[in-house]
Amino acid sequence: MHRLIAYLFLLVFGGALLPACQQAAPERPPNLLVILTDDQGWGDLSYSGNPHLSTPAIDALARQGVSFDRFYVSPVCSPTRAEMLTGRYHLRGGVRGTSAGEERLDLDETTFVELFQQAGYATAAFGKWHNGMQHPYHPNSRGFDTFYGFCSGHWGDYFSPPLEENGIPVQGEGYLPDDLTDKAMDFMHAHRDEPFLVYLPLNTPHSPMQVPDSWWERFENKPLDSLVAGEDPDFTRAALAMCENIDWNVGRLLEKLENLGLTENTLVVYFTDNGPNSFRWNGGMKGRKGSTDEGGVRSPFFMQWKGHIPEGKVIPQIAGAIDLFPTFLDMAGLTHSGEKPLDGKSLKPLIMKEDPSWTDRMIFSHWNGNSSLRTQKYRLDKDGNLFDMESDPGQQQPVQDQYPEVAENLREALVEWEMAMVEEQTKDPENRPFTLGAPQAPLTQLPARDGMAHGSIQRSNRFPNDSFFTHWVSLEDSITWEVEVLEAGDYRVEAYYTCPKGDVGAEIRLQAGTTHLDARVKEAHDPPLEGMENDRIERMESYVKEFKPMHLGSISLKKGIQTISLKALRIPGNQVMDVQKLLVKPVEITQ
Structure with a gap:
């Protein structure tokens, strides 16, 4: 509305x-289609x-x-x-x-x-x-x-x-x-029939x-x-x-x-988010x-x-x-x-x-502690080398010795920019917990990517994105999420899990602050890892599998920053279960 x-x-x-007689038909603002x-x-x-x-x-x-x-x-x-x-x-x-x-x-x-x-x-x-x-x-x-x-x-x-x-x-x-x-x-x-903005990443x-x-x-x-050097065909x-x-x-x-x-009323934009994800032809x-x-x-x-x-x-x-x-x-x-x-x-x-x-x-460009600077003619690289990008677009021949004043001015500009960025970062709180229970949220997902493994528990891959927790074998093991509950209330919690038939029966506890709920793994769910059957090249990232939701129960959460943890109380088999994420749904919001 x-x-x-x-x-x-x-x-x-x-x-x-x-005046009404002079009013032209209003021109509809352009649509925007951004493809990334x-x-x-x-x-x-x-x-x-x-x-x-x-x-x-x-x-x-x-x-x-x-x-x-x-x-x-x-x-x-x-x-x-x-x-x-x-x-x-x-x-x-x-x-x-x-x-x-x-x-x-x-x-x-x-x-x-x-x-x-x-x-x-x-x-x-x-x-x-x-x-x-x-x-x-x-x-x-x-x-x-x-x-x-x-x-x-x-x-x-x-x-x-x-x-x-x-x-x-x-x-x-x-x-x-x-x-x-x-x-x-x-x-x-x-x-x-109305102006729209579509972002297609x-x-x-x-x-x-x-x-x-x-x-x-x-x-x-x-x-x-x-x-090119290092290319995998x-x-x-x-x-x-x-x-x-x-x-x-x-x-x-x-x-x-x-x-x-709508072609004449739509602004279409196309670009990419970074350089190529492998060594391949890229214009030298x-x-x-x-x-x-x-x-x-x-x-x-x-x-x-x-x-x-x-x-x-x-x-x-x-x-x-x-x-x-x-x-x-x-x-x-x-x-x-x-x-x-x-x-x-x-x-x-x-x-x-x-x-x-x-x-x-x-x-300016920055990543992983490295910064560079680009002007219309020059690039100053992360090591302080100056390149004339018009005559040397492949950055083969540094020219700081030929143009020492240019190099020095750009180095000073890069240092000044980096200091400004450090100052910006000091304004951020040291700890930004993951938010839970926002009023506009139908539910909150807490994926393994955002959690921390303790004890024997491991990620399915060294890259956190789209990973899951596995090798949960000890009563000393735990998984934690640092959260900020934005609205106090009662929340239903589901864990997306897998568990072989022989390991069914583990008893687990989800704790948040001083409150907790206990549950038991009652049903086997042991699908195979997937992804390799569709991969054209062996991947670096985690393989996946079909995780199943298990209802853990309802818990009362207080407003504020706290730790949500999963621990095992009893392990009758070789392991507890693999965990992909928690799903937290509001039951009734209170003050």
């Missing part, structure tokens, strides 16, 4: 100062010159719109997402990692989605969120009316996997990128390297010329197959807009995902809005994910009056004007 009122206000009062891919490098497109694949739909976005030749994101996933959402460097928003809570975007940060929602847009996200799972970090609390996908940093199965829809667990339908695209098209169709080509046969068969035996083939599937889905989205008659640039060198942070960036922005324009000025917040607002005619200053600037002048006034600038 609030969205409809806002939109009607825009329509009715937008021309209220004109996961671990696709700048070089994973035929538009970039890669001879090993064909991406005609994505290439057409560049040819029918504008292309930024030097566009920069962060070296890894969640920081790029945070910078896009806020227009501010990710460290300002508390995003310091990619799992275990460090991927969460501070709650005092404003997302551009919230402003579009307040302006009357129908808003939705379909795919990988990766900026916080529990409300109010959840996408439904950050401006999205609708969310379908997963909040983790990566997912373990791409074929009809368990997902969530507006916080409720659901089952996916088919190959995940296709499913996400289907849901996005359904949303656009349902909201075709696809999960590919992030590993595990899973892709349907029809796409894999095109690359399984494809010759690859001129392999089969990994590359899988990644390129996944990228061609992405292109097919982009084509479907553009066709859907055309069929709905140095670095890959995780690196602050050019190859780790340069992304393709295309924008199409037929009839409104130039076609085929290539913009040479450097730009980055931090610029998208102000650019999206500017293109839609919206404003931002937030208290926190933006690091980004609107790219609208570069897009719309032939010869805009544009001052050279610095764009």
